[in-house]
Amino acid sequence: MIPVYIQVCLRKSARLWLCFLAFCLLFVGLCTVTPKIQSILVISMLFVVFGGMLVFLLLRDSALWWRLVCALLLPLAAWVVLFIGREKLLGLSIYQVPTGSMIPAIPVQSLILVDVTQRSPKLCDIVSFKHQGIVQVKRLVAMPNVTIGIAGDALIKDGQQWECEGVKNWLADIAKPPQRFDLGNQQWFFVGDNRPYSTDSRSFGAIKSEQIIGVVVDIWTPSAD
Numbered sequence: 158m159i160p161v162y163i164q165v166c167l168r169k170s171a172r173l174w175l176c177f178l179a180f181c182l183l184f185v186g187l188c189t190v191t192p193k194i195q196s197i198l199v200i201s202m203l204f205v206v207f208g209g210m211l212v213f214l215l216l217r218d219s220a221l222w223w224r225l226v227c228a229l230l231l232p233l234a235a236w237v238v239l240f241i242g243r244e245k246l247l248g249l250s251i252y253q254v255p256t257g258s259m260i261p262a263i264p265v266q267s268l269i270l271v272d273v274t275q276r277s278p279k280l281c282d283i284v285s286f287k288h289q290g291i292v293q294v295k296r297l298v299a300m301p302n303v304t305i306g307i308a309g310d311a312l313i314k315d316g317q318q319w320e321c322e323g324v325k326n327w328l329a330d331i332a333k334p335p336q337r338f339d340l341g342n343q344q345w346f347f348v349g350d351n352r353p354y355s356t357d358s359r360s361f362g363a364i365k366s367e368q369i370i371g372v373v374v375d376i377w378t379p380s381a382d
Contacts (some may be wrong), residue, residue, distance in 0.1 A: 158259075181183060193375045193377075194268050194375050195249065203237075204236060205232045209229060209231075209232045248273050256354075258357070259294060259355075263294065263350075267376055269373045270281075270376075271370055272372050272374045281296060281322065281324075282296070282339070283297075284371070285372075285373060286364050288362075296321060296350055298321065304342060307338070308333075308334075308335035309328060310330075310373075324350050344363035346358045347356045347364055
């Protein structure tokens with residue numbers, strides 16, 4: 158037979174963890190339906206605050222010092238676990254962009270939110286990928302199985318200068334013929350919006366599908382707020 162006081166403690170413990178698990182699932186759900194960096198930061202702060210209040214109330218029969226310790230540490234520990242596992246749980250990753258290769262779309266030191274479930278980007282999407290182990294963020298300008306030309310900083314398609322909507326029309330270098338890139342299956346061509354200051358597929362070539370991390374779904378520049 159299990160002593161009565163132990164049974165009571167187990168019931169209280171189960172109630173605590175079930176409530177807290179539900180609160181964690183609510184946090185994951187809210188972050189999933191609002192894939193914005195600022196929204197996730199606000200939801201995270203609310204999670205820690207209200208999670209602490211929930212733990213404090215659930216441990217109302219315990220010593221005050223224990224209630225305070227648990228109310229502080231449990232939500233923080235749960236948030237750390239959720240943050241570390243955010244890619245698998247939420248399908249989202251956050252990166253900081255240290256360079257100006259994507260100015261003006263992504264200012265230097267901006268934070269980007271990447272949807273890692275989107276592994277087949279659309280033309281002109283801003284995409285995060287890995288090249289030689291380094292995370293890069295560029296714009297997709299050519300899909301697999303097509304041919305693209307590069308004349309200086311300008312893009313050439315079907316013999317005509319071409320650019321994604323909203324991106325600066327860079328001057329073509331007419332002094333020499335454009336470089337020709339024939340993309341194969343599962344090969345993608347990425348360039349930076351700030352062409353003169355971008356190292357991209359023009360120099361390191363096409364990117365394979367397995368190198369793609371995901372599509373950028375939100376951009377936040379803290380200094381702009």
